[in-house]
Each structure stands twice: as structure tokens, then as C-alpha cells.
Amino acid sequence: MPKLSEKTIVFISVIFAVCFLSLLWFLNQKNQTTISSLPVPVSPTIYPTVIPTKSVDPTANWKTYTYGKDGLSFSFNYPKDYSLKESLGSEYNSITLMSPVDSNASVDPDELKIVIFIYPITTKQTLVDYVETKKRETVDASIFSESNLVVAGFPAKKIVWNSSFGKSATYYFLLQDFRVEIIKYGEITTLQSDFDQILSTFKFNGNTQTVKIYYHNPKLDPNFENIVANDFKEVSIPKSSTPLKDSINELIKTFILEDEKAYGSRVTNFKLKSATIINGVAKLVFDDPESYTSGGSTRVNLIYSQIEKTALQFPSVKKVEIAGAVFQP
Numbered sequence: 001m002p003k004l005s006e007k008t009i010v011f012i013s014v015i016f017a018v019c020f021l022s023l024l025w026f027l028n029q030k031n032q033t034t035i036s037s038l039p040v041p042v043s044p045t046i047y048p049t050v051i052p053t054k055s056v057d058p059t060a061n062w063k064t065y066t067y068g069k070d071g072l073s074f075s076f077n078y079p080k081d082y083s084l085k086e087s088l089g090s091e092y093n094s095i096t097l098m099s100p101v102d103s104n105a106s107v108d109p110d111e112l113k114i115v116i117f118i119y120p121i122t123t124k125q126t127l128v129d130y131v132e133t134k135k136r137e138t139v140d141a142s143i144f145s146e147s148n149l150v151v152a153g154f155p156a157k158k159i160v161w162n163s164s165f166g167k168s169a170t171y172y173f174l175l176q177d178f179r180v181e182i183i184k185y186g187e188i189t190t191l192q193s194d195f196d197q198i199l200s201t202f203k204f205n206g207n208t209q210t211v212k213i214y215y216h217n218p219k220l221d222p223n224f225e226n227i228v229a230n231d232f233k234e235v236s237i238p239k240s241s242t243p244l245k246d247s248i249n250e251l252i253k254t255f256i257l258e259d260e261k262a263y264g265s266r267v268t269n270f271k272l273k274s275a276t277i278i279n280g281v282a283k284l285v286f287d288d289p290e291s292y293t294s295g296g297s298t299r300v301n302l303i304y305s306q307i308e309k310t311a312l313q314f315p316s317v318k319k320v321e322i323a324g325a326v327f328q329p
Contacts, residue, residue, distance in 0.1 A: 059197055068236030069093060072118065072178050073205035074152075078198055082112075093118045097198070099191055112184070112191040114198070119179040127174050131157045134172065140164075152202040175204055209239045213251040214309040216302055227298050228305040232313075244282060244314055245275035251310050273324070280318035282311045286326045293326045300327050 062077040065084055078084065078097055085096045099112040125133070135143070141163035149156050149171075157172045171182040184195055217231035218224070235254070237246050249272055270292040273285045284307065286293070293303055304327050308320045 059201055062201075065095070067093075067095065067118070069118070069210065069234070070120070070178075071209050071236065071239075072176055073236040074175070074180075075201075075203050075205065076198055077201040079194060091119070099194065110190045111186070112194055113186070114195065115183045115185070117179075117181045117183070119181075121174070121177050121179055125174075127155060127157060127172065130174060130179060131159070131172050134159075151199060152204050154204060171199075205236075205238075209243060210234050210236055211243060211247045211250070212310065212313050213247060213254055214306050215255045216306075227302050229302070229309045232309070242275065244277060244311060244317065245272060247310055247313075248272050248275060248284065248307060251306060255306060277314075277316055280316065281321055282314075282317040282319070283321045283323060284311065286322065286324045288324060288326045291325075303327070 059077045061080065063080050063082075063084075064075055064077050066075040067073065067086075069088070079099070081100055083098045083100075087094045087096070095116040097112075097114040097116075101111050138161065141161040144160040144162040144167060146157065146159045149158055151171065151173070154173055154175065158169060159172070160167055160169050166186060168186065169184045171184075173180040173182075182199070212232040212234055214229035214232045216227055216229055220230045221227065233254070235250055237243070237250055240246055252270065252272065269290060270286065270288050273287050274283075275285075276283050288294075293300060304322070307322065311317050311320045
């Protein structure tokens with residue numbers, strides 16, 4: 001066998017080395033492709049748990065005042081530690097609302113005083129005319145600012161007056177046959193949020209009418225010698241074509257059944273089924289399945305007189321007839 005030359009051996013070695021390196025490169029590329037084709041694990045995204053929060057009504061524990069006089073009805077809520085005074089006059093009515101106060105007579109910045117005035121309208125006018133009249137009549141104060149707004153669905157005018165006593169804000173409304181003014185004394189107060197929330201709870205209850213419901217007032221009969229309806233209370237009810245029926249229902253709700261609850265007596269299904277007026281005679285038909293109106297002449301006479309006098313307040317009623325199995329002594 002012929003002996004390879006040194007050059008041939010070097011050549012073969014180089015060829016072998018090149019082939020070996022090429023093989024290593026090929027295997028490495030194949031391995032990289034395999035790894036890159038594998039799915040890359042993705043860490044899950046963790047979102048914070050959202051816990052829904054209940055919206056808290058800041059007025060939930062407040063008191064409710066309802067005004068119902070001469071056909072006008074409105075209501076609002078106010079903090080239970082506030083004082084409220086209602087004044088009835090011949091020319092206007094007023095409601096004064098006051099936050100807890102110190103011994104000083106003046107209204108401090110950390111106190112809130114609201115006065116609501118209700119005036120009957122004697123001459124028909126628009127809100128603009130009404131406010132312009134107030135501007136002309138007010139001589140002891142100047143206008144600091146004025147703006148239009150809506151309160152409880154009704155247009156209103158707000159004027160901030162500047163006088164020697166400081167600033168006060170007045171809200172003017174025209175409601176049915178009345179002029180209503182809401183005055184907040186002291187334009188700057190730490191209780192502004194209370195005022196805003198009070199104003200936000202105002203509800204004007206639409207067209208109403210004032211009726212009388214009769215009851216026995218012990219103050220007028222201290223010796224209980226004549227236990228019949230001897231006094232009345234004026235209440236506002238929605239205007240309707242059936243004021244007699246609505247008044248009797250209000251009487252039952254306010255004095256008859258509620259009195260029974262107060263004394264711990266039974267609560268019944270006593271109710272008015274129908275009320276008609278024909279030729280001056282009011283015929284009232286009651287449903288009394290549990291004989292609520294029976295049981296003693298004194299009690300029967302009292303309830304009967306309450307219903308009769310409540311019905312007779314209407315000019316079209318001259319006589320009252322009660323039908324049904326009721327008022328059995």
C-alpha cells in the first residue's frame with residue numbers, strides 16, 4: 001500500500017474538520033428551531049378583586065317635614081338635631097329651621113338658619129315679574145349675585161343679598177297660587193352641605209285641596225260629657241273629582257283606625273265602598289266585615305258624628321245617609 005504524502009494527510013484533515021464543524025452547526029440550528037417552536041409559558045394576569053360599595057344616603061336618618069295648607073303641599077328632610085318651628089299668620093305662613101345653636105342671638109358661620117315664607121298670590125304674575133318686584137321693594141340690601149336654577153322640578157331664582165348684616169341667599173318660587181321664598185341666612189357657612197342636601201330633598205306635591213276631618217278633642221270636653229266630634233283638623237289631599245270620598249278615607253286613616261292602633265285595639269278592614277251625592281244627600285256605603293263600628297252607643301255615636309260632620313263640610317251636602325251593616329250599638 002503506497003504511503004500517503006504529508007500534503008495529502010493535511011488536506012484530508014482539513015476536509016474532515018470542515019465536515020465535522022458543518023455537522024455541529026447544522027445540529028445546533030435544528031435544536032434552536034425546536035426550542036423556539038415550543039409554547040412559551042405565560043404568567044397569569046392577576047386582577048384585584050373589586051368589592052362593590054353601597055352608596056350611603058346621608059339623609060336616611062333625617063326627619064321629614066310636610067307642609068299642607070290652603071291647597072299647597074310640599075315636604076323636605078332635615079337633620080334630626082335641627083329645630084323646626086311653624087308659624088301661621090293672616091298674611092303669610094313661615095317655617096324656621098335651625099341647626100343646634102349656642103347662646104348667641106346672631107347666626108355664626110358654623111350655624112345654619114333657614115326660613116321659608118309662603119305668601120298667597122293676590123295678583124297673577126310670572127316668576128320674572130315677581131323677582132323684579134322684590135328687587136324694587138328691597139331698599140336695605142344690594143344684589144351681590146343672581147342665578148337661575150331648578151329645585152324639585154320647578155324653576156327658581158336665586159339672589160344673594162348683601163346688607164349691613166352680611167350676605168344671605170334667597171330662593172324665589174311661584175307654586176300654584178303662592179309665592180315661596182327660601183332664605184338661607186349667612187352665605188358662608190360650614191354647614192353648606194346640610195343646606196344643599198335639605199334643598200335636594202324638597203318635593204312639591206302638586207295640586208292639592210284642604211279639607212277638614214273631624215274628631216273628639218278632650219280639651220274641649222274635659223269631663224267627657226258629650227263624646228262626639230267637636231273639633232277638626234285641616235289636611236291637604238290631592239285634588240280629584242271625588243273630594244267627599246277622599247275626605248272620608250282620610251278620616252278613617254287618620255283618626256279612626258290609627259286611634260285603634262294607639263290604644264292597642266283591633267285593626268279591622270273597615271272601609272268606605274262608595275260615596276255619592278244626589279239632590280243634596282250624601283250616601284256613604286261602608287264595608288265592615290268585623291263589626292268594627294259596633295259595640296257600645298258612646299263609641300258608635302262618636303264614629304258616626306265624625307263621618308257625618310266631615311261629609312257636611314261640603315256645600316253640596318245637606319244630609320248624610322250611611323248604608324251597610326254598620327253602627328249597631
